[in-house]
Amino acid sequence: MYVVIFRAQIRELDGQYSTTAARMRELALTEFGCLAFHTVSEGQEEIALSYWPDEASIQAWKNHPEHLLAQQLGRDRWYASYRVEVAQITRQYAAKIS
Template identity: 75%
Template sequence: MYVVIFRATVRQLDETYTQMAARMRELALTEFGCLAFHAVTEGTQEVALSYWPDEAAIRAWKSHPEHLLAQQQGRERWYTSYSVEVAQVRRAYHGGEAAT
């Protein structure tokens, strides 16, 4: 399993961003094999974690036309800076009912 860690400094989020983010989450989870997708924005910092079965799924997701448009709009409208890290999960464990 792999995790993609997206971090960004927010310029300004708007209704178009909200709609685009929902669509990107839906696409990732339903069409590209994304196992889980979590995002949080606090102040001007955004962090999104998405979990994937393999690197091929991540590459397919990255090059999808709608995702390419979202990336472009992110650079031009919503973020002042961003970073992406891809890491392999070597071990994962959970405890309690709240851990999902």
């Protein structure tokens, strides 16, 4: 399993951002095999974590026409800067605490 870590410095978000972000999340989860997608914002920082079964799924998602347009809008309008990291998860565990 892989995780894509997207970190951004927010310039300004608008109504189109919310609609676009929801659509991108939906596409990733329903059409590209994304296993989970979580986004948090605090102040001017945003972090999104998306989990994927393989690198081919990540590449297909990255190159999808709607996602390419969203990336361009992010660079032009919404973000002052961003960084993307892709990491392979080699171990995971969980515990249920009663």
